[in-house]
Amino acid sequence: MELDLSPKLAKKVYGGEGGSYYAWCPNELPMLREGNIGAAKLALEKNGLAMPRYSDSAKVAYVLQGNGVVGIVLPEKEEKVLAIKKGDAIALPFGVVTWWYNKQDTELVVLFLGDTKTAHKAGSFTDFFLTGSNGIFTGFSTEFVSRAWDLEESVVKTLVGQQSGKGIVKLDAGFQMPEPKAEHRKGMALNCEEAPLDVDIKKGGKVVVLNTKNLPLVGEVGLGADLVRLNGSAMCSPGFSCDSALQVTYIVRGSGRAQIVGVDGKRVLETTVKAGNLFIVPRFFVVSKIADPDGLEWFSIITTPNPIFTHLAGRTSVWKALSPQVLQASFKVAPEVEQKFSSKRKAEEIFFPPPN
Numbered sequence: 001m002e003l004d005l006s007p008k009l010a011k012k013v014y015g016g017e018g019g020s021y022y023a024w025c026p027n028e029l030p031m032l033r034e035g036n037i038g039a040a041k042l043a044l045e046k047n048g049l050a051m052p053r054y055s056d057s058a059k060v061a062y063v064l065q066g067n068g069v070v071g072i073v074l075p076e077k078e079e080k081v082l083a084i085k086k087g088d089a090i091a092l093p094f095g096v097v098t099w100w101y102n103k104q105d106t107e108l109v110v111l112f113l114g115d116t117k118t119a120h121k122a123g124s125f126t127d128f129f130l131t132g133s134n135g136i137f138t139g140f141s142t143e144f145v146s147r148a149w150d151l152e153e154s155v156v157k158t159l160v161g162q163q164s165g166k167g168i169v170k171l172d173a174g175f176q177m178p179e180p181k182a183e184h185r186k187g188m189a190l191n192c193e194e195a196p197l198d199v200d201i202k203k204g205g206k207v208v209v210l211n212t213k214n215l216p217l218v219g220e221v222g223l224g225a226d227l228v229r230l231n232g233s234a235m236c237s238p239g240f241s242c243d244s245a246l247q248v249t250y251i252v253r254g255s256g257r258a259q260i261v262g263v264d265g266k267r268v269l270e271t272t273v274k275a276g277n278l279f280i281v282p283r284f285f286v287v288s289k290i291a292d293p294d295g296l297e298w299f300s301i302i303t304t305p306n307p308i309f310t311h312l313a314g315r316t317s318v319w320k321a322l323s324p325q326v327l328q329a330s331f332k333v334a335p336e337v338e339q340k341f342s343s344k345r346k347a348e349e350i351f352f353p354p355p356n
């Protein structure tokens with residue numbers, strides 16, 4: 001059975017006054033299950049709190065919109081409280097406990113992409129909440145919790161049963177949450193919109209790559225990531241991951257056209273992508289994109305912390321490395337045709353500006 005690679009939008013899983021949690025379903029996007037990839041989105045309204053939870057999957061979080069605060073507790077470490085804003089990427093290894101809070105008028109939206117190889121359900125994240133109506137301790141007997149916390153059972157009943165919210169709640173306007181500390185960001189977050197560019201091609205596009213050098217925690221997560229901003233009507237070179245990694249792409253802004261080609265030169269996807277779409281490129285399949293006039297921006301994770309790509313057009317492509325005789329024989333063309341082919345795209349790499 002052929003896999004459906006068409007882009008999909010997230011669907012609401014739960015929520016209330018404080019905000020909502022959305023996820024992509026493996027039944028609708030089968031490559032999530034096939035590739036053991038999870039994808040979800042958290043949207044918090046003003047004074048919305050996503051209560052403390054941990055997950056069965058390592059993830060990369062990316063702030064799509066707004067400003068807020070995140071609390072992060074790594075195993076056997078003290079809490080770190082970070083101010084976050086649009087463009088921030090945060091690596092969340094196994095065992096990390098997080099909470100998220102928005103005190104601004106603008107909705108705070110955070111994307112989560114991660115590896116579900118060890119998850120309860122392939123292609124889906126399962127969160128375990130510490131508090132709330134579905135919190136872990138609602139399942140233990142009062143006796144067990146009382147012994148664990150060294151508290152009277154009456155106090156335990158209040159602590160466990162008082163919060164009727166599930167996952168996300170809205171706090172009173174005057175409630176004071178912990179203030180973020182600037183020093184807590186070091187090594188925990190990287191703003192992809194402000195970080196040094198790894199690729200910057202005039203009228204073509206820009207790339208920031210998230211790896212173990214600029215955010216060491218991605219090594220523990222086992223994922224790499226990048227933010228790509230393609231200029232209006234520019235093209236991203238056809239290419240593939242040459243280290244057997246999957247590429248999971250979320251369209252942040254704009255729109256454009258995408259094509260994916262697989263085994264035996266078969267085009268397996270030709271579609272228009274737009275903001276909010278998520279799609280997955282299978283291992284070794286070749287993908288290319290052309291932005292619409294307003295440009296195209298996407299955030300991707302790659303299922304290896306330091307990904308390597310091979311491009312099939314441009315100055316750094318494999319074509320430039322192959323000898324002329326091999327090209328002539330393989331294309332079955334005369335030398336003058338091969339020379340014309342080889343003389344093109346000598347300056348541009350990865351991104352190609354629109355034709356004049």
